[in-house]
Amino acid sequence: MARGPKTVMVARRESKLFLAKAGQFLESGGNAAMSGLHDAAMLNAVHAAISAADAVTAALVGIRSADPDHQRVADLLEQVAGESTEIRNHVRQLRDLLARKNAVAYESRMTRVREATDGLRRAERLVEWAGQVVERAKL
Numbered sequence: 001m002a003r004g005p006k007t008v009m010v011a012r013r014e015s016k017l018f019l020a021k022a023g024q025f026l027e028s029g030g031n032a033a034m035s036g037l038h039d040a041a042m043l044n045a046v047h048a049a050i051s052a053a054d055a056v057t058a059a060l061v062g063i064r065s066a067d068p069d070h071q072r073v074a075d076l077l078e079q080v081a082g083e084s085t086e087i088r089n090h091v092r093q094l095r096d097l098l099a100r101k102n103a104v105a106y107e108s109r110m111t112r113v114r115e116a117t118d119g120l121r122r123a124e125r126l127v128e129w130a131g132q133v134v135e136r137a138k139l
Contacts, residue, residue, distance in 0.1 A: 005072030005079075007063045013139045015059035022051035022127045029120050038116035042104045045116070045123035046070075049097045052123070052130035053077045056087075059137040070098050090129055093122050 029044030053073045054064040057080050065073040074094045081087035097119060104111050111119075 005065050005076045006067040007076060008066040009062055010058045010064050012059055012062045012137065015055045015134045015137065015139060018051050018055035018058055018064065019127070019130055019134050022048045022055060022123075022130060025051060026120070026123055026127050029116075029123065033113075033116050033120060038111040038113055039104050041116040042100060042111045042119045045119035046097050046101045046104070048123040049094050049126045052126040053094055055130040056080070056090075056133045059134045059139060070101060071095070074098060086129075090126060093126055097122055097126075 025044045025048035029041045029048060032038075032044060033041035050070055050073050053076075057073075057076055058064050060080055063076070065076045067073070074091055077087060077094060078091045081091060100115070100119060103109065
């Protein structure tokens with residue numbers, strides 16, 4: 001039997017804090033990209049996406065992933081999605097970014113400009129969407 005993601009309960013209003021963290025990671029990633037630090041840009045994009053997902057799950061159901069395996073944050077977001085096509089589309093974007101995390105963090109190959117730019121764009125879309133979800137939650 002497959003285990004579910006390890007989660008912790010959070011106050012739904014904390015979603016704003018996770019969203020703020022996502023914004024910080026996104027800004028830091030943009031600054032890194034402008035400085036030619038493409039690996040740092042990509043890693044910040046991944047962390048922005050993770051924090052954005054935490055903001056969404058916190059806003060919607062008052063939980064977030066606490067699993068050391070970052071793929072579990074996508075699993076949790078998928079569980080929260082139910083039949084929501086909107087959320088499922090964003091889960092795909094998140095999984096794509098998470099798939100790049102190990103390569104950028106632990107492999108010797110350097111991230112290309114194009115990859116960093118694409119990663120930041122994907123993260124930006126996730127952060128913008130998370131902001132809309134948090135706003136709609138009226139916390």
